[in-house]
Amino acid sequence: MKTFDELFAELADKAETRPEGSGTVAALDHGVHTLGKKIIEEAGEVWLAAEHESDDALSEEISQLVYWLQVMMIKRGLNPADIYRYL
Numbered sequence: 001m002k003t004f005d006e007l008f009a010e011l012a013d014k015a016e017t018r019p020e021g022s023g024t025v026a027a028l029d030h031g032v033h034t035l036g037k038k039i040i041e042e043a044g045e046v047w048l049a050a051e052h053e054s055d056d057a058l059s060e061e062i063s064q065l066v067y068w069l070q071v072m073m074i075k076r077g078l079n080p081a082d083i084y085r086y087l
């Protein structure tokens with residue numbers, strides 16, 4: 001289990017060190033267009049889970065959406081503080 005900030009730090013480190021086999025590194029290399037499509041896909045899965053699935057399934061889908069949003073943030077050079085100032 002990890003927090004939003006802990007996951008972000010882990011992903012930022014992966015982007016920097018580019019370890020072999022990292023799905024995050026591969027996703028970053030695909031670029032903003034592919035990341036945007038993944039975010040739309042995961043957002044749709046959150047919606048469907050909220051309508052039809054359990055709390056646990058919904059939680060998992062939301063975690064995946066958070067992950068992909070963080071990958072997009074890293075791709076565009078944003079950090080959590082950039083987001084928090086709008087919350």
Ligand SMILES: N=c1c2ncn([C@@H]3O[C@H](COP(=O)(O)OP(=O)(O)OP(=O)(O)O)[C@@H](O)[C@H]3O)c2ncn1[C@@H]1O[C@H](COP(=O)(O)O)[C@@H](O)[C@H]1O
Pocket residue numbers: 010011014021022023024025045063064067068
């Ligand atoms: N939290 C996540 C995470 N959430 C979602 N995903 C990715 O998002 C996909 C979402 O799963 P789905 O079931 O919706 O998609 P799928 O259709 O089965 O998979 P695709 O074929 O569409 O990729 C997963 O297959 C992962 O590729 C994640 N990938 C990585 N992490 C964490 O990110 C960190 C770094 O991971 P690596 O870069 O892979 O080392 C680790 O702590 C991981 O646990």
